[in-house]
Each structure stands twice: as C-alpha cells, then as structure tokens.
C-alpha cells in the first residue's frame with residue numbers, strides 16, 4: 311500500500327503525540343530520507359539541516375561507516391542485558407576514558423538519564439544532597455533532570471525534586487549583574503560562593519552545568535570562567551558534573567567543551583554526538599575518586615537497555631569517524647568561516663543584537679532595537695517577526711531550531727564551506743525580511 315505523504319502526516323497527527331508541542335498547532339515535516347547535511351520531505355523537497363536535527367547528528371545523516379557497524383552488530387549480537395559484558399561495551403568505555411581523561415564510563419540511553427545517574431552518583435559518593443545548577447540550562451526531560459534545569463519547561467511540572475539550588479549564568483550580552491566587559495569582576499562566579507555559603511557547603515554534592523550552554527542561549531563563557539568555578543568548587547569539595555550532552559563530541563572543536571578551558575570535571579554526562587543519535591546512547595564518565603568509591607559501595611542505578619551492543623557499536627564507529635575523517639579539524643576550519651559570516655550578519659542587520667559561536671555551535675539573538683537590546687520575542691514566548699523569520703526559513707527548506715528571540719546554527723560537523731555558505735545566504739535573506747518587518 312502506497313500511503314501519500316499527506317496521509318502519513320495525518321496518521322501521525324491522529325495516532326501519535328508530538329513532544330514539547332500543543333498538539334493542534336504542530337506542522338510536522340515528513341522526513342523520508344537523509345544524507346550528510348541534507349534531508350528530504352515527503353513532497354520530494356531537499357532541506358539543509360542547519361541544526362543537525364537537535365544538535366546531535368554530528369557525523370551527518372546516514373554516515374556509511376556507522377550504518378555498517380550497526381548492521382554488523384545486529385547480525386552478531388543484537389542484545390545483551392545491562393550486566394553482561396560485550397565487546398562494544400568494553401571497547402567504547404576504553405575510548406571514552408581515553409578522550410575524557412577520566413576513569414570509567416556508565417551507560418544510559420539518553421542525556422536526561424545520564425544526568426539523573428550523575429546526580430545520584432554525586433549524592434552517593436559525597437553523602438550530601440543539594441545540587442547547584444544554572445537558570446539558563448537544560449538537562450533533560452525526566453523529573454530529576456527537568457527539575458535541575460533552569461529552562462522554563464520545568465514550570466509546568468514543578469514542584470520538582472528537592473535539593474536543587476540555582477545560580478546565574480555567564481550571559482555577557484545581558485549580564486545579570488549589569489557588568490561591562492572591560493570592568494567585569496566575574497560576579498557570575500563570585501555570587502556562587504555566596505550561594506554555597508547560604509546553602510551550607512556541607513550539604514552540596516555537586517554543581518551540574520553545561521560546558522557551553524546550548525538551547526538556553528548558546529552562552530560561551532569567558533576564558534577564565536571554568537578555571538575559577540573549578541577552583542571554587544574544589545575549595546568546598548563540591549563535585550563538578552559537566553553536561554556535555556549537546557556540546558560534546560566535536561561540536562566546539564574538542565571532544566568536550568570544557569577542554570577549551572583547560573579544566574577537568576569530576577563527571578561528564580554525554581549522549582547525542584557520542585553515536586550521532588544514529589542509535590540512542592548516553593552515559594556518565596566518572597573520575598578515579600568516584601570510581602574508587604564505587605569499588606566497595608553500591609551503584610544504585612541502572613537501565614534495561616543500557617550498554618546496548620548495537621548502540622555501543624554505533625558509538626565506536628562515530629568515534630572512529632571523528633578521528634579518521636579529521637572531523638574536529640573541519641569544525642575548526644568551517645567554524646572560522648561561520649564565525650566571520652555571523653559577525654558580518656550582526657554588522658549588517660538591524661535586528662541582530664548578538665551572535666555567539668564556538669566551533670560549529672552558534673546562535674543569533676534578535677532584538678527590536680540594538681541600543682536598548684529589547685528582545686524580538688519575550689522569554690518563553692514568540693512574536694509576529696519571529697514567525698516571519700521561521701516562515702521564510704521554512705519556505706527555503708532550511709531546517710533549524712528557534713525559541714523566543716533566538717535561532718541556532720549547528721549543522722552536522724562534516725559540513726563543507728559550500729554547504730555552509732548556501733545556508734548562511736538563506737539566513738542573510740531571512741534577516742532582511744525581519745529588518746523590513748521592523749521598518750529598519
């Protein structure tokens with residue numbers, strides 16, 4: 311039976327629920343095939359994927375080496391329980407330890423589960439209960455990770471888990487402390503110490519934070535931010551859990567974003583890029599102190615599908631692709647081109663308040679007025695102008711992720727300059743549409 315694309319969309323709307331959506335308002339794309347940085351819809355339109363879906367398909371769609379590894383593993387051993395040993399599980403663990411400089415890896419199937427496990431581990435190892443997180447953060451959709459997130463998506467499920475203490479972010483374009491770059495004394499770090507003292511350092515197990523904040527505004531911290539935070543946490547013996555679910559595996563040009571800052575966290579949580587989501591995979595990598603503790607203490611966490619051999623085989627293949635195809639070198643090269651083009655767009659368009667970028671991880675922040683920095687849409691909301699931008703990008707078959715007054719540019723890491731230019735030219739046109747709507 312040949313079902314038309316329209317019917318497929320209708321069936322999906324009739325029989326399935328869409329995440330993070332008012333169901334009656336969804337306008338889903340029927341994705342039929344994909345390759346590299348491109349995908350096709352049911353009407354045969356070719357789209358450029360300027361967001362690697364949700365910043366996860368790092369090696370590009372349908373990467374042949376990853377597909378081959380998946381198929382081989384399916385034939386060899388498709389499933390083994392979470393306490394079984396398999397070759398892919400062991401091999402990937404060794405690789406994760408090598409690239410992180412930490413000690414042992416624990417597997418989950420997603421980023422949110424990784425953060426749940428990391429928070430549990432922090433509590434088990436320290437015997438303390440509170441977790442510091444930041445307001446502009448997203449750590450996942452399950453109850454604990456959602457509570458830990460600062461993102462507005464936590465509001466409808468609150469009250470969440472107890473023990474979460476939030477601090478402010480290194481958001482230099484709109485500094486929460488009103489600081490100017492030249493005279494900044496890094497209150498974004500020093501106020502954390504005050505919060506620690508008010509909460510009681512002896513009660514705080516860990517700080518959970520994204521190495522470079524993703525969906526909550528692509529906040530690239532100043533060079534001394536992480537070294538200062540690391541020193542502060544060490545002073546009070548508080549663990550640092552670095553959430554690299556989005557920023558990890560080459561997105562910023564390194565295996566993990568905090569490696570750009572020369573610090574080592576106690577735990578790294580990962581998902582997305584580890585397998586480029588060609589199979590679901592996530593986990594936590596822990597340091598020696600934690601690993602030693604767990605030698606003679608119970609690890610109170612585990613999932614039926616964790617360490618799935620096919621997922622781990624996909625992970626190993628992705629790691630090979632990153633190295634063999636020199637993907638991070640491409641991130642550096644294309645990242646420089648992207649950065650230059652973004653700075654040009656900022657200078658050219660009245661609606662562009664700020665652009666933030668590191669590697670192939672970037673975002674455009676739109677304003678009504680550059681001088682007042684009034685956002686083009688409010689936090690948690692939208693606006694007619696943002697609607698115009700989205701409609702233009704969609705009409706040109708450029709796929710990206712947009713929220714409030716921001717939209718992201720984070721394509722697969724294998725993108726070429728020609729492909730990047732193709733997409734950025736469309737972005738340039740879309741920004742002109744917004745300028746015009748603002749009467750600029």
Ligand SMILES: Cc1ncc(COP(=O)(O)O)c(C=O)c1O
Pocket residue numbers: 364419420421422423425448449450451520524525553554555556557581582592
């Ligand atoms: C920084 C960060 N942490 C955790 C998650 C949750 O990952 P998942 O959707 O795989 O559960 C995300 C998802 O976007 C993320 O960006």
